[in-house]
Amino acid sequence: MKILTAAQTREADAYTIKAEGISSADLMERAAKAFTTWFENKFQPTKEVLVFCGPGNNGGDGLVVARLLHQRNYPVRVFTVGASEKASSDFKTNLKLLPDELKHFHIEEANQVPDLNEDLNVIDALFGTGLNRPVTGIFADVIEKLNSSAACITSIDIPSGLFSDSQTPYEGAIIKADYTISFELPKLAFLLPQHEEYIGEWHVIPIGLSEQFISETETNLYYTTYRDIHYKLKPRKKFSHKGTFGHTLLLCGGFGKMGAAVLAARACLRSGVGLLTLQVPSAGYTVLQTAVPEAMTLADKSRKHLSELPQDINKYNAIGVGPGLGTERITKTAIGQLLATSSHPLIIDADAINLIGSSDKLKAQLPKNRVIFTPHPKEFERLVGKSNNDYDRLRDMLEFCAEYGCYVVLKGSNTAIGTPEGKLYFNSTGNAGMATGGTGDVLTGIITALVAQHYTLEDACLLGVYVHGLAGDLASSKVGDIAMTASDVIDHLPQAFLHLQQSS
Numbered sequence: 001m002k003i004l005t006a007a008q009t010r011e012a013d014a015y016t017i018k019a020e021g022i023s024s025a026d027l028m029e030r031a032a033k034a035f036t037t038w039f040e041n042k043f044q045p046t047k048e049v050l051v052f053c054g055p056g057n058n059g060g061d062g063l064v065v066a067r068l069l070h071q072r073n074y075p076v077r078v079f080t081v082g083a084s085e086k087a088s089s090d091f092k093t094n095l096k097l098l099p100d101e102l103k104h105f106h107i108e109e110a111n112q113v114p115d116l117n118e119d120l121n122v123i124d125a126l127f128g129t130g131l132n133r134p135v136t137g138i139f140a141d142v143i144e145k146l147n148s149s150a151a152c153i154t155s156i157d158i159p160s161g162l163f164s165d166s167q168t169p170y171e172g173a174i175i176k177a178d179y180t181i182s183f184e185l186p187k188l189a190f191l192l193p194q195h196e197e198y199i200g201e202w203h204v205i206p207i208g209l210s211e212q213f214i215s216e217t218e219t220n221l222y223y224t225t226y227r228d229i230h231y232k233l234k235p236r237k238k239f240s241h242k243g244t245f246g247h248t249l250l251l252c253g254g255f256g257k258m259g260a261a262v263l264a265a266r267a268c269l270r271s272g273v274g275l276l277t278l279q280v281p282s283a284g285y286t287v288l289q290t291a292v293p294e295a296m297t298l299a300d301k302s303r304k305h306l307s308e309l310p311q312d313i314n315k316y317n318a319i320g321v322g323p324g325l326g327t328e329r330i331t332k333t334a335i336g337q338l339l340a341t342s343s344h345p346l347i348i349d350a351d352a353i354n355l356i357g358s359s360d361k362l363k364a365q366l367p368k369n370r371v372i373f374t375p376h377p378k379e380f381e382r383l384v385g386k387s388n389n390d391y392d393r394l395r396d397m398l399e400f401c402a403e404y405g406c407y408v409v410l411k412g413s414n415t416a417i418g419t420p421e422g423k424l425y426f427n428s429t430g431n432a433g434m435a436t437g438g439t440g441d442v443l444t445g446i447i448t449a450l451v452a453q454h455y456t457l458e459d460a461c462l463l464g465v466y467v468h469g470l471a472g473d474l475a476s477s478k479v480g481d482i483a484m485t486a487s488d489v490i491d492h493l494p495q496a497f498l499h500l501q502q503s504s
Helices: 006-020 024-042 057-071 089-096 137-147 193-199 211-216 226-232 258-270 282-291 329-341 350-357 360-364 377-384 390-404 439-452 457-479 486-491 493-503
Strands: 048-053 076-081 103-107 120-125 152-156 179-183 201-205 221-224 247-251 275-280 296-299 318-321 346-348 371-373 407-410 416-418 424-427
Touching (some): 006 024, 024 089, 024 179, 048 057, 057 076, 221 226, 221 457, 258 275, 258 282, 258 439, 329 350, 346 350, 350 360, 371 457, 390 416, 407 457, 457 493
Parallel strands (some): 076 103, 152 179
């Protein structure tokens, strides 16, 4: 699914209006009907609905929604804010269409905002995606009053005051919505951690914007859903054998952290790899032989730390390195040897990221188009540097991907995947229960297994992150978010792959 900028969305509106021979008011009616249907399914007409409308087309949407909810016997009051003489033509048209019996109030001063309590549903239609300056004045006063109330707030298209695809000025007021209902496609702003308190729970509803325009419009931003991912899973042929699905090497584990190696190995095996070899410090040899009997285990000459590489490093189809590794100098030397000698793809995680991030020399050794980094936010800072905000971090990630010809999987809610070509993908699966130690090691094992099976690096990232999150969602449905562990995610990988396989 594509993510369009605010400007591209306006172009999609205009294209749809022209292609279908309809008016902008007709499209507004269509959008408002879609929103109203969602609202009806979510809220019963037992609470009064207060609709706050600005003078633009987002306010026009709000006016239509108010009229439609009134027709459906919801108790509704409408509050318009701002100079009516500056209102858009569609706003003025729909203001006139409000029935006489629907209560309408105009707000020019902050003391005209009604008292709000938890027994009210508020619909925010003050500003939409066309906003290009911080919200101040009477609009800011209204927003602050709404935010300080206990009422449930639902924003139409985007919370008022929030920019959809660039950094919002810090001095502007922004609605803190409980729900945000976007038209046709998600907004980039929805996917960034810094906006969590404003967006709330968001949903996308179709309004029939031109499929041709969307398909032909270029963007580097994507939101990966089931429809984008399920066809990427490769079917297995009848006469396949273990060599068909690749031989993976995992370099992982350290004294006191052998669990990371176990988790990565189990996830790798559950993700379809044909053969798996691990090299771990000798203290972990018995642990791995016992916990993961399907894998072959090599014991490092060092008891506590990785200090060497296996012989014939290039017989492996993919190499995962980092989980539980530690940052000893001897390990750093081994990482340098790996970068210098391996001719196959590398999936780099955890302490291996920290070691490379601390060394310009190691960064200079990174092979082009053969590396996937899987950092969490702090590891990302050590690798790429600290960013001022989430928009800058995405820019910095793409610049890093381009400079080093690598892929970066920035873990978190809506995990972001950057490519050397400048594409950004945001994942749609996963939940807060996965915010627990070891789930990153699981992801490393999954992606390494997929690369060994000859998926492209991009497809391995997309499929691996999606399946990882889907397994987490399946686990959450059984054990809940609070009690979930990384092992629960591994245990649900078969169901996750089966879900994609049955639907492909």
